[in-house]
Amino acid sequence: MKIAFVVPWYGEIPGGAESECKNTAENLSRNGIEVEILTTCVKEFNSDWSSNYYEEGVSQLNNVTIRRFKVRQRNTRLFDRINLKLMRNQKISAKEEQIYIEEMINSDDLYRYLETHGSDYDYFLFIPYMFGTTYYGSQIHPKKSFLIPCLHDESYAYMDIYKNMFQSAAGLIFHAEPEATLANKIFDIEGKQIILGEGIDTNISFEAKRFREKYGIYDDFILYAGRREPGKNTPLLIDFFCKYKQRNRNELKLVLIGSGEVSIPEKFKKDILDLGFVRKQDKYDSFAAASLLCQPSINESFSIVIMESWLCLTPVLVHSECAVTKDHCIKGRSGLYFENVEEFEGCVNFYLKNPQLRRKMAINGKEYVDKNFNWDRIVEKYVRFLEEA
Structure with missing residues (x-):
């Protein structure tokens, strides 16, 4: 069996579909599956999508072959104008949808490679759904193309242009039941489907004391881990925490780790601690030291951080x-x-006042992750699904 993952960018990129793709490819490779990555020369999502950061050609990373292709130049201004409408949940025309997909990240060299080397691969796995590499690439060899859509309930999902892509794919791999439900509600899906989840490294070590001593944080705290941006609802979390502190005179802190800019009100800078991007071990230690992890995002198709939090109890x-x-x-x-903020306050105080129940819920979470998302199980499900498709 030979598999190619087709993804807009690839490398040491923390979080999101990028991290999932890399981890899945490497774990399939470790289990004897021949895996390649077909991607562009763009560095990452936040880069210029017209700029080729990497050299084109073939390279290796952790025993996985990577084929990089130069990107097509694009009209960024035109794309941004239409994308702004979508971000504001405004309806766009069929013409605007076509411009949107043409002016996002695309690689004509990648598409030509797919056309001429289709017989070299048994399956193509495209991740995530909204990018040009998935839209154009998956329709070249639809009978051996599978989508890992990472679908959210967002304006992009309702664009008519994606309907044929979802309907033509040989199969779809979902992370969770609500994602599959949403996809089948929007699209008339004909291909095979599986709710597979994501693989998690369950053999991680953590030590709460080590984190507290390193960063000097000894009070109870809520942890936020991930990109700090409006799309992840970080501003909402900060706002709700500030309102919580106005109504609850305790020493509870909010600790933020991850990338991205964040605005902290001056009045609450002693209560909201921004540690920025931290080492992986520090991240695990922070999970263990926290009273709870808050994941305020409403746009998740899986959420690795809540799984990692449960693994760290x-x-x-x-x-x-x-x-x-x-x-x-x-x-x-x-x-x-x-x-709402009232429910946020109630949940936080429930956790703080019930340490034994808090511990029990965390143990339940660890068992849930160990049972459903360990890599041996995920690799087995991937192989069986593709062989039976």
Whole structure:
């Protein structure tokens, strides 16, 4: 079996579909599956999509072959104008949809390679759904093309241009039941489907004391781990925490780790601690030291950080409008969810006042991850699904 993952960018990129693709490819490779990466020369999502950061050609990373192709030049201004409408949840025309997909990241050299080397591979796995590499690439050899869409309930998902792509694919690999439900609600899917999840490294070590001593944080704290941006609802978390502190005179802190800019009100700078991007071991230690992890994003198709938090024996608090993270909490009996600031306050205080229940919920979460998302199980499910498709 020979598999090619087709992804807009590839490398040491933390979090998101990029990290999932890399981890999945490497774990399949370790289990004897021949895997290649077909990608562009762009560095990452936040880079200039017209700029070739990497040299084109073939390279190796952790025993996985990477083929990089130069990107097509694009009209960034035109794309940004249409994308702004979508970010504001405004309806766009069919013409604007076509411009959007043509002026995002694309590689004509990549598409030509797919056309001429289709017989070299048994399966193509395209991740995630919205980029040009998936849209154009998956329709070249649809009978051996599988989508890993990473679908959210967002304006992009409702664009008509994606319907044929979802309908023509040989199969779809989903991370969670709510994602599959959403996809089948929007698209008339004909290909085979599986709710597979994501693989997690369950053999991680952590030490709360080590984190507290290194960063000098000894009070109870809520942890946020991930990109700090409006799309992840970080500003909402900061706002709710500030309102919580106005109503609760305790020593609780909010600790932020991850990349991206963040604005902290001057009045609360002693209570909101921004550690920026930290080492992986420090991240695991921070999970263990936290009273709870808060994942406020409503746009998640899986959420690695809540799985890592459970593995480090810390329960989670998620936004009730994110069907996926809420579903994980319910199925794992390992987290709470909030809709407004009052519910946020109630959930936080419940955790602080009930340490034994907090511990029990965290143990439930660890068992949920160990049972469903260890790499041996995920690799087995990938291979079986593709062979039977």
